[in-house]
Amino acid sequence: MTLRDAILTRDVPLPQPTLDTAPFYEAARRGELRFQRCAACGRFRHYPRPTCPACLSRDHTWERVSGRGRVFTWTIVRGPTLPAFEPALPYNVVDVLLDESIHFVSQIIDCPPDEIRHDMPVEAIFVPASPEITLVKFRRL
Amino acid sequence: MSARAIRDRAAIVGIGQTAFSKSLGRSEYDMALEAIVAACDDAGISPRDLDGTVRYDMETTDEENLLAALGNPCLRWFASSAWGGGGAASVIVLAATAIAAGMASTVLVYRSRARGKASVYGAGAHQGGRYWERLATALPGLNQWHVPHGLVSAFQEMAMIAMRHRIEYGTTDDQYAEVAVAFRRHAQRNPNAVMRAPMTIADHHASRMISDPLRLFDCCIETDGAVALLLTSAERARHLRQRPAYVRAGAMAAGGHHIRLSSFYDRDRADDGAPRVGRQLWAMAEIAPSDVDVAFFYDFFTPLVIMALEDYGFAPRGEGGPFVEGGGLAWPDGRLVANTNGGQLSEAFIHGFNNTVEAVRQIRGTSTSQVQDCELAFVAGGNTDPTGAVILRR
Numbered sequence: 299m300t301l302r303d304a305i306l307t308r309d310v311p312l313p314q315p316t317l318d319t320a321p322f323y324e325a326a327r328r329g330e331l332r333f334q335r336c337a338a339c340g341r342f343r344h345y346p347r348p349t350c351p352a353c354l355s356r357d358h359t360w361e362r363v364s365g366r367g368r369v370f371t372w373t374i375v376r377g378p379t380l381p382a383f384e385p386a387l388p389y390n391v392v393d394v395l396l397d398e399s400i401h402f403v404s405q406i407i408d409c410p411p412d413e414i415r416h417d418m419p420v421e422a423i424f425v426p427a428s429p430e431i432t433l434v435k436f437r438r439l
Numbered sequence: 440m441s442a443r444a445i446r447d448r449a450a451i452v453g454i455g456q457t458a459f460s461k462s463l464g465r466s467e468y469d470m471a472l473e474a475i476v477a478a479c480d481d482a483g484i485s486p487r488d489l490d491g492t493v494r495y496d497m498e499t500t501d502e503e504n505l506l507a508a509l510g511n512p513c514l515r516w517f518a519s520s521a522w523g524g525g526g527a528a529s530v531i532v533l534a535a536t537a538i539a540a541g542m543a544s545t546v547l548v549y550r551s552r553a554r555g556k557a558s559v560y561g562a563g564a565h566q567g568g569r570y571w572e573r574l575a576t577a578l579p580g581l582n583q584w585h586v587p588h589g590l591v592s593a594f595q596e597m598a599m600i601a602m603r604h605r606i607e608y609g610t611t612d613d614q615y616a617e618v619a620v621a622f623r624r625h626a627q628r629n630p631n632a633v634m635r636a637p638m639t640i641a642d643h644h645a646s647r648m649i650s651d652p653l654r655l656f657d658c659c660i661e662t663d664g665a666v667a668l669l670l671t672s673a674e675r676a677r678h679l680r681q682r683p684a685y686v687r688a689g690a691m692a693a694g695g696h697h698i699r700l701s702s703f704y705d706r707d708r709a710d711d712g713a714p715r716v717g718r719q720l721w722a723m724a725e726i727a728p729s730d731v732d733v734a735f736f737y738d739f740f741t742p743l744v745i746m747a748l749e750d751y752g753f754a755p756r757g758e759g760g761p762f763v764e765g766g767g768l769a770w771p772d773g774r775l776v777a778n779t780n781g782g783q784l785s786e787a788f789i790h791g792f793n794n795t796v797e798a799v800r801q802i803r804g805t806s807t808s809q810v811q812d813c814e815l816a817f818v819a820g821g822n823t824d825p826t827g828a829v830i831l832r833r
Contacts, residue, residue, distance in 0.1 A: 311576045313583035344701055345584060351705075370704070371603035374651040375595055383589045391590045393599055393700060401701045403585045411651075416606045433587055 365422030367396035448539035450676035450683035453482025453669030459787035470665035471551035478667035491516035491543030516543035525824025527791025532689035551665035601742035616643035626781025688724035691827035713750035713822035
């Protein structure tokens with residue numbers, strides 16, 4: 299079973315969008331990766347938050363990013379884990395440092411555990427998990 | 440902050456604990472009270488004379504439960520520390536702060552955990568268990584950013600932080616094993632320790648990989664047990680039953696948290712909580728890391744002990760791995776003797792509080808791996824959480 303199948307067929311815990319995070323998931327459902335960007339100083343931020351940590355401005359846009367980045371760190375989960383993820387064991391989890399200097403925790407789809415390397419270039423892909431929620435995963439470039 | 444603030448104003452005068460086990464079959468409430476009454480007996484202070492408490496916010500024995508069981512002592516100070524194991528030493532800082540400020544005179548600090556297998560699964564499961572096994576299927580909090588991708592527990596988050604340390608500094612499996620083996624050697628000398636079988640570096644390497652680069656023997660154990668400590672003013676401590684362990688200095692700092700991995704790397708490591716705690720602590724204590732006789736790191740995972748050596752200034756950044764080689768943390772001849780009870784890797788996992796009790800034993804001279812002429816003990820909370828640390832002195 300591939301990781302993609304596991305996500306689509308098992309009862310995986312999913313995000314419940316809030317007032318602060320809904321724009322991220324609305325974009326993901328359209329196949330776009332968007333993050334908050336400060337309208338005053340231009341800095342990107344993730345997780346979503348009301349103010350820019352650099353200049354404290356509340357003005358921001360949800361700006362589309364390239365979706366490209368590199369593996370900053372990772373693990374191979376071999377268990378234990380939640381029952382929903384057991385069919386996918388062993389599976390990877392990666393911290394991708396996006397080109398816009400945003401860290402994003404996700405997984406690389408269809409990549410054998412022993413082929414993951416630090417600094418490996420990756421690109422975002424979009425995996426629908428429910429009618430409301432599309433998860434952002436990555437693939438090797 | 441005044442440079443001296445809480446320095447030498449309070450002391451730990453009583454310690455108590457239950458047996459530690461993978462399965463005691465007892466409630467957290469029951470274990471807490473055994474440890475608390477034992478700590479009061481040790482100090483020669485009646486539980487009815489307690490006027491302050493400090494606990495974790497996740498502690499199930501709250502003030503109401505405590506008052507009901509202890510005959511209603513008149514608490515006038517009660518505080519709690521958030522962030523789990525990050526608060527292992529912060530609870531001592533909070534208690535010493537209350538005493539230094541005159542807000543309380545006799546402060547109880549305690550932690551009770553039913554986390555052994557029989558408590559997590561089966562009939563007693565409601566008593567403890569692991570938070571991630573009770574996760575909802577809809578996630579409105581920050582865990583929405585990692586749990587849906589299969590990152591569901593601390594050991595997996597720590598694995599990613601440990602992997603990054605390997606990427607930057609070349610930390611090795613052998614260095615991880617040095618930490619586990621040293622602390623197991625201490626546990627073998629400690630009859631209260633849960634894990635006392637001999638362990639070699641090869642045994643460590645043969646244990647199963649659970650989340651790369653962490654093997655089973657890199658992880659703290661899961662146990663049942665409770666620990667309590669009693670603090671009072673330095674003046675009063677001199678007239679009590681036990682040799683006081685004075686709180687020479689204490690510090691806290693909020694910073695990154697391992698669960699919030701996407702923002703964990705937003706700051707330089709040197710500016711994160713644990714390194715700031717270190718700088719504040721040495722300044723208040725007016726001593727250097729090399730003056731410490733024994734250290735207690737929050738040993739939830741072996742690579743985090745290696746990082747803690749760097750965070751608190753015992754080793755330069757990137758040199759925590761070489762520091763632990765050749766029995767660097769082992770009693771009696773290591774570079775820095777640490778976690779002489781066996782720590783959370785081999786004695787028990789009472790959220791760091793069992794390490795603090797062992798630090799008090801070292802100051803009293805009653806450890807099963809006693810450091811000669813031990814005058815200064817360092818105790819830290821988890822170094823990848825908002826955290827704290829204290830220096831205890833004879």
